Amino acid sequence: MTAKLLSTGFDPQVGLDKAKIELMTISTFISSMCFDIIHKFDDPKNPILPIPTAGTDGRHIIYDPNFFEKLTQPQRIGLIAHEVWHVAWGHLTRRGDRDPKIWNYAGDYVINLMLTQQGFILPETDLIDSQYRNMSTEEVYNKLKEKQDAGGKLPQSNMIGDILDKKLTEEEKKDLDDKVADMVSRAKVNTELNSPKEWGNMPSDVKRMFEELLEPQLNWKQILMQYLNEFIKDDYSWQRPNKRYLPNLYLPTQYSPTIGDVAIAIDTSGSISDEELKEILSEVEGIRTTFNPTSLRMFGADSCIHDEYEVDRYTDICSLKFGGGGGTSFHPVLDKLKKDPPRLLIYFTDLWAEHITDEPGFDTMWICNSDHEEQGIGHTIYIK
Numbered sequence: 052m053t054a055k056l057l058s059t060g061f062d063p064q065v066g067l068d069k070a071k072i073e074l075m076t077i078s079t080f081i082s083s084m085c086f087d088i089i090h091k092f093d094d095p096k097n098p099i100l101p102i103p104t105a106g107t108d109g110r111h112i113i114y115d116p117n118f119f120e121k122l123t124q125p126q127r128i129g130l131i132a133h134e135v136w137h138v139a140w141g142h143l144t145r146r147g148d149r150d151p152k153i154w155n156y157a158g159d160y161v162i163n164l165m166l167t168q169q170g171f172i173l174p175e176t177d178l179i180d181s182q183y184r185n186m187s188t189e190e191v192y193n194k195l196k197e198k199q200d201a202g203g204k205l206p207q208s209n210m211i212g213d214i215l216d217k218k219l220t221e222e223e224k225k226d227l228d229d230k231v232a233d234m235v236s237r238a239k240v241n242t243e244l245n246s247p248k249e250w251g252n253m254p255s256d257v258k259r260m261f262e263e264l265l266e267p268q269l270n271w272k273q274i275l276m277q278y279l280n281e282f283i284k285d286d287y288s289w290q291r292p293n294k295r296y297l298p299n300l301y302l303p304t305q306y307s308p309t310i311g312d313v314a315i316a317i318d319t320s321g322s323i324s325d326e327e328l329k330e331i332l333s334e335v336e337g338i339r340t341t342f343n344p345t346s347l348r349m350f351g352a353d354s355c356i357h358d359e360y361e362v363d364r365y366t367d368i369c370s371l372k373f374g375g376g377g378g379t380s381f382h383p384v385l386d387k388l389k390k391d392p393p394r395l396l397i398y399f400t401d402l403w404a405e406h407i408t409d410e411p412g413f414d415t416m417w418i419c420n421s422d423h424e425e426q427g428i429g430h431t432i433y434i435k
């Protein structure tokens with residue numbers, strides 16, 4: 052859906068883009084989440100939103116264009132952050148059988164308190180109350196429910212109704228939870244890496260929530276992200292010039308770490324399905340944006356190398372083609388890389404091939420989609 056110019060001449064898309072750009076300078080976490088969420092404008096003639104403000108279904112954030120126009124730039128930023136936190140906090144799937152309206156109030160209280168504490172400016176709302184400080188959404192919900200059951204009145208606010216919670220089946224819920232966990236995991240790594248201070252300042256209950264969200268259901272993508280994060284941190288000193296030996300050099304304070312030269316190999320012997328290949332390629336996209344490799348080489352190989360790509364920041368990774376279908380051997384790729392070693396090779400394979408015991412001279416990570424035993428070298432992450 053493309054936003055149309057309003058009759059006032061306001062272009063909502065331009066307003067949104069400006070807010071998103073400024074948000075990048077304010078919060079790495081929220082900006083990173085923003086990249087994974089689709090933002091669109093509602094059609095006031097045929098609205099999806101129950102109230103013409105904004106709302107999220109966990110995958111999209113939908114804005115009413117007229118409401119959006121009336122906000123100041125800082126309020127627009129605050130609104131985006133507010134909606135992103137509904138997603139990050141799992142408000143779409145955590146409600147259970149609770150009353151949707153009160154749940155929405157509770158979520159808003161928790162988010163608004165945190166955001167105002169961090170200096171964000173929000174659209175006008177009466178859902179800020181310091182008595183709910185340091186409470187989880189569930190705790191605030193219980194307080195509000197008690198109040199309502201005792202005949203008390205709940206406040207009114209424009210923002211209510213912005214959790215667009217359709218009745219999800221268990222499967223849809225799980226899908227959404229997985230998607231959100233992936234987004235949060237990527238945003239967390241991005242933040243730890245690029246704005247350690249922002250990560251340090253995250254409220255402890257938020258960090259705890261993320262741990263709970265990520266720990267029980269770590270999938271291979273999250274394990275890989277964490278591994279790469281550790282990998283880059285371990286070598287931090289190696290990448291950063293030692294100040295003592297460079298007395299006359301100006302050292303920039305803003306330092307963007309890189310993971311160095313990365314090679315990716317995909318076993319195209321037929322053991323990887325099209326669906327898996329799609330997932331792998333989108334994960335490689337994620338590695339490129341998050342870990343900023345100095346160079347990124349990609350290989351498709353079975354018993355020989357069929358495809359080889361030098362990926363730069365303009366390459367559309369998801370459209371690269373990988374052919375093959377023969378037997379599997381790891382030697383073609385390993386031998387080729389020995390001549391021009393990367394820092395890290397990530398090999399997607401079912402591991403059904405010769406057992407490798409010779410250290411190739413670079414780190415190797417096997418992402419395995421079978422239950423085959425580990426290789427003789429490197430680390431293994433199992434997809435299933």
Ligand SMILES: [Zn+2]
Pocket residue numbers: 133137158159210211213214
């Ligand atoms: Zn809300």
